[in-house]
Ligand code: C2E
């Protein structure tokens with residue numbers, strides 16, 4: 238169909254083909270109904286018309302017969318009276334020539350003869366006739382006798398023929414007229430209605446809210462008044478505008494929604510990432526590690542294979558953070574991650590679960606040897622120094638190894654096994670790997686029992702102090718006593734500090750325990766020594782968390798005031814390693830203690846960090862040489878070392894105490910090298926004060 242490019246309307250010349258198309262359904266139906274109706278009307282009016290014509294023609298025949306009766310009866314009566322047969326024939330033939338006349342028969346009546354006269358013309362027809370019997374009356378005289386009877390027959394064939402012609406004419410003319418009118422109506426209907434409907438339909442088919450199109454317009458001549466199509470077009474355009482606005486709004490809302498969804502999706506992805514990965518190194522975190530561990534366990538169980546879990550902790554990493562700052566610490570962790578990655582196979586998982594603690598999951602392991610090789614490789618990976626800000630730093634690693642299914646069958650227990658094994662590696666001197674053993678596990682169980690019982694030990698009065706004399710080598714008399722804590726169990730067994738002090742530190746209970754030790758030591762020393770002998774010093778061990786607490790200095794000040802012990806009679810023993818952990822609080826506390834006049838000593842000298850710079854910073858009064866050195870004075874190197882330490886301490890104005898003196902030879906060596914004090918089993922084991930008192934008099938009289 239020819240269509241207008243813009244509006245999709247059929248062109249005016251294209252309306253006829255419309256009939257042939259499915260789309261002209263309304264037009265065809267209209268045509269059909271017009272034809273049906275007009276045919277019915279035509280038939281009806283034709284029938285009426287024919288009936289009228291028939292009546293008229295039959296009436297004119299009747300009138301002709303009347304005319305025959307009126308005009309021809311008297312002349313026929315005269316001829317009949319005279320029995321003039323030829324005349325009668327002439328007369329009858331004359332009548333027969335009148336229109337529609339078919340046959341005439343004149344019969345003589347009242348004749349006495351056996352053969353009355355009968356004259357007939359025309360041919361008698363069986364049907365479609367109108368007949369009449371006309372009496373032939375003799376005129377003249379008073380009587381008017383009927384002398385004959387004329388039977389006149391007129392045919393209706395002519396009438397029927399004319400009716401047929403008329404019907405044909407009417408039907409033909411009406412049919413043609415109806416057809417032409419129908420076509421005209423169809424054309425008009427198409428012009429006025431269907432082409433616009435099609436245009437609307439085409440427009441609607443192409444209508445797309447996503448691509449704004451010009452408003453709907455029909456190709457019509459503009460008129461003053463509005464018609465239905467104008468209403469439809471304006472209503473549709475109005476609706477389309479509303480739809481467009483609603484669609485735009487919807488699109489905006491949708492875009493906003495999509496943005497929201499995108500933000501939410503990113504946020505969820507970030508959350509998911511944060512939930513499973515470590516921010517700094519990008520390694521899986523504890524959650525993801527546990528998930529992979531559980532999967533590895535399932536797989537190993539199914540395949541009857543072995544898996545291993547390594548826990549790696551960087552040794553003294555805290556020192557890096559404290560001395561170089563967190564940025565350097567982070568850089569080191571990233572470098573450590575790279576080194577660890579280099580030790581792994583494709584299928585292994587490296588995770589960081591916080592601080593300087595890493596885990597390596599090794600699925601599908603053949604035997605222990607393979608794990609040992611990887612663990613050794615991990616330790617070796619830390620042999621090279623790290624270069625941070627242009628300086629080399631050595632950070633070693635301690636590795637704990639646990640195996641599935643030998644050591645445990647659950648993810649959590651394998652994690653803690655590896656952790657415990659790592660602590661064991663640290664205990665054994667760090668920079669090594671150690672496999673988890675049941676012994677470690679047993680000790681862990683013990684530790685759990687200790688943890689449970691340690692809380693409330695002070696309140697239950699289970700703690701006590703033993704004292705060990707520190708003998709002045711110039712006078713051979715104890716110049717001080719070191720207070721050493723003991724923990725009595727319900728069954729009477731005594732726990733030594735090595736069994737529970739670190740647990741108390743980890744549990745945050747050392748503050749309360751330390752307070753109790755200091756208070757008890759001050760009070761006991763004050764009571765006993767004041768009464769019996771010249772006042773001696775008491776040495777109290779201090780834990781790192783105590784020294785870091787901002788209330789420690791003030792607490793000691795208060796204790797001294799309460800107990801009445803002169804400050805110079807209290808010596809606080811601080812391990813060398815603790816001074817490396819140089820927090821501002823440590824400095825403030827040490828300064829306050831110095832100001833109070835409390836003596837400070839360095840405990841276990843030689844076992845801690847190698848830097849001696851703290852000796853410049855804090856005014857220590859005493860240096861205690863660790864017993865490991867004293868035990869080795871029979872070796873020339875160690876002897877020289879101890880000698881040097883004594884000289885150095887004296888050079889710095891400090892007194893020197895040798896710890897762990899067990900033999901006369903050791904004592905002789907110390908005397909020879911002018912060591913000031915000695916402490917050890919050679920003189921006495923740590924004892925309760927009541928027992929020490931028994932020995933005090935003997936010591937006073939030089940019987941040591
Ligand atoms: P430390 O301060 O170096 O105390 C000396 C340790 O050496 C004591 O062990 C003592 O019994 C032991 N010892 C003394 N002479 C000898 C000897 O000749 N040979 C041998 N092999 N050992 C000797 P103890 O009592 O088990 O204390 C161990 C550590 O626990 C102490 O080492 C100290 O650092 C800590 N400690 C003890 N009491 C306390 C306390 O009240 N508070 C804190 N924070 N730590 C304490």
Ligand code: MG
Nearest residue numbers: 719778810840
């Ligand atoms: Mg000590």
Ligand code: MG
Nearest residue numbers: 840841861896
């Ligand atoms: Mg010591």
